[in-house]
Amino acid sequence: MSWKDTAEPVLTRMPAVRRPEGHVPFRRKLGWTAGVLVLYFFLTNVSLFGLGTSTDAFGRFRSILAGSQGSLMHVGIGPIVTASIVLQLLGGADLLGLDTQNNPRDQVLYQGLQKLLVVIMTALTALPMVYAGFLRPAPAVAQSLGVSPSTLQFLIFVQVFIGGILILFMDEIVSKWGVGSGIGLFIIAGVSQRMVGGLLGFNELLGRGNDGIIATWVRVIFGERELSGSLLTPAGIQDVLLGPGGQFQVGLLAVFTTFAIFGIVVYAESVRVEIPLSNTRVKGARGRYPVKLIYASVLPMILVRAVQMNIQFIGRILNDQWAGMPAWLGVYGEQGQAQEGLFYFLSPIQSPTDWMWFAGFGGGNEVWEILLRVGVDLTVMIVGGAVFAIFWVKTTDMGPEATAKQIHGSGMQIPGFRQNTRSIERVLEQYIPQVTVIGGALVGFLAVMANMLGTIGGVTGTGLLLTVSITYKLYEEIAEEQLMEMHPMMRKMFG
């Protein structure tokens, strides 16, 4: 008996959001999407009950993991991403033995396993957050309730855990009843919020240190804020490019990088190899199958970042719990940032201030140390981007074999080749693997570059890449929805 038979009763009975019966009108879909988004924002503003002081265990990964520190949405999409890394690796290495392409039972099992893993990961993420001192209970609240601090700690854990599960269900509502996916929505909501803040924010409204680009430069022009030198001196030019006082988010370089990344991603979305197709029965009916440069999309990138995030998370827990941690493993600063040792080299570059030693940044590390860290980050992101792209293509059935079956099944063939799945597959094999690897590596490279040069609002390269491509996908989906809405006939054709 395989593990499937044993696990089936549990995995097929995981609680889920009900599916809509029949077609949901576009307006209703938008309603559900907007409603869930408002709910999400509301919950990010609900502080955990009984919470004293807290530090963000996600650190600067927060921008891609959504959620908000110290709120009900504290874990964000972290557990979901971690769970899918595990599944991608297992599935990519064929260890699960599930045929998700043809077998509906295996599809249900995969989905159930995925959900179970998310629940487990939510608990595994919340536990160290509460019990390793990232979220500390407030002694005063425990006293006034008449309970011990450990009871309060448990209450905080329960809240964080429930919040994590709610994210999973809210995502399911949007996926089934709304437009796009909830997770994508939460990511772009968080990133956009930061970008708008980074552009328009000002101190009088948000408190010190929250001046956006516009406010900063207006202050500089009106002499309220001084640059370190005139515009003709190197120090002045550095301030303009990297922002006054090393606030890279407001420098011109950040503005330039942000727009460049937007441009490159939108352009790269349109770069494709088109494979000509013709109908096997109807002469003259032709089509094309596009193999896009960013074939696997930007999503695998979040998985690589999450691997890095989890490594840093482990480092911080070790640092917190293990007093005699050797220096070669990691030396931590006051804000919980790795400054030396293995965990320093493994921590990704998040901003220009992490590495620009020639401009006086880099946190006081030696040049070779900084270069090694940049090298490690680039290697991890480029190789990791390619590897996860391959796994992604495999698990989402976008590989040559699955695509060939789809094309053949829709009655098309590649003109000049035999009319069978195998010959289509052989042609696709010449493109899809190569394009996947190149696309994955390119996206990884772009993400690192964007971080190194800085972005508006400090949203990180991955956050920016994800936002652009999720928005693009959302736009395509809305366009398709509207087309179907306007022409009911189309709906019948596409199902």
Next chain:
Amino acid sequence: MSSSDGGLMSSAGLVRYFDSEEDRGVRVDPKTVVAFSSLLGIFILMLNAFA
């Protein structure tokens, strides 16, 4: 080819096969989820305000 081929939807690495989902197990109405989340949020806000 429509994008909903095979009912596959994915986000942050989640792969979905809603089409082959059977209606065994607990099925929650989306309104229940929204109502529960809102009430939980309001409840915790009130706890924060009074405790």
